Amino acid sequence: MSETIAETPERNAALASLSEALETAAGYVGSASSTATTSIKSAAGKTGEAVSAGAYKTAYGVSYGVVFGAVFLKELLPVGNSLRRGFEDGSAAAFDAHDARKSETDETDEGVAPAAPKARRTVRVTRKSVED
Incomplete structure (x- = not known):
């Protein structure tokens, strides 16, 4: 004896409501996935921005501290002091090296051979004698 299940309006209504429930659930899962x-x-973008801002502020603080400290120390030293002259000559040489690198990069980008670096700047400090 085989039993056949007859299609009834109640059964069709139950299957239709089950089908609607599954479609609604699938829609919620899809929208949750996109959200x-x-x-x-x-979150990844904001994390990257925070890391970038932290790196910038760290580099800024270090460079400010080093440069300000050196300039402050230089200004405290007497004019004829060898340490002060070393700071002045070293900073002038650093600026010259930076200018030379920048001009090499600019000229290389244009396809022109780089020029020789400029002569090193020197600072001459003279003392005036005070007569009585």
Whole structure:
């Protein structure tokens, strides 16, 4: 004896409501997935911005501290002091090296051979004698 299940209006209504429930659930899962993806991309972008801002502020603080400290120390030293002259000559040489590198980069980008570096700047300090 085989039993056949007859299609009844109640059974059709139950299957239709089950079908609607599954479609609704699938829609919620799809929208949750897209919302999660958007949230993750937003969080990654904000994390990258925070890391970038932290790196900038760290580099700024270090460079400011080094340069300000050197300039402050130089200004405290007497004019004829060898340490002060060393700071002045070293900073002048650093500026010359920076200018030379920049001009080499600019000229290389244009296809022109780099020029020889400029002569080193020197600072001459003279003392005036005070007569009585």
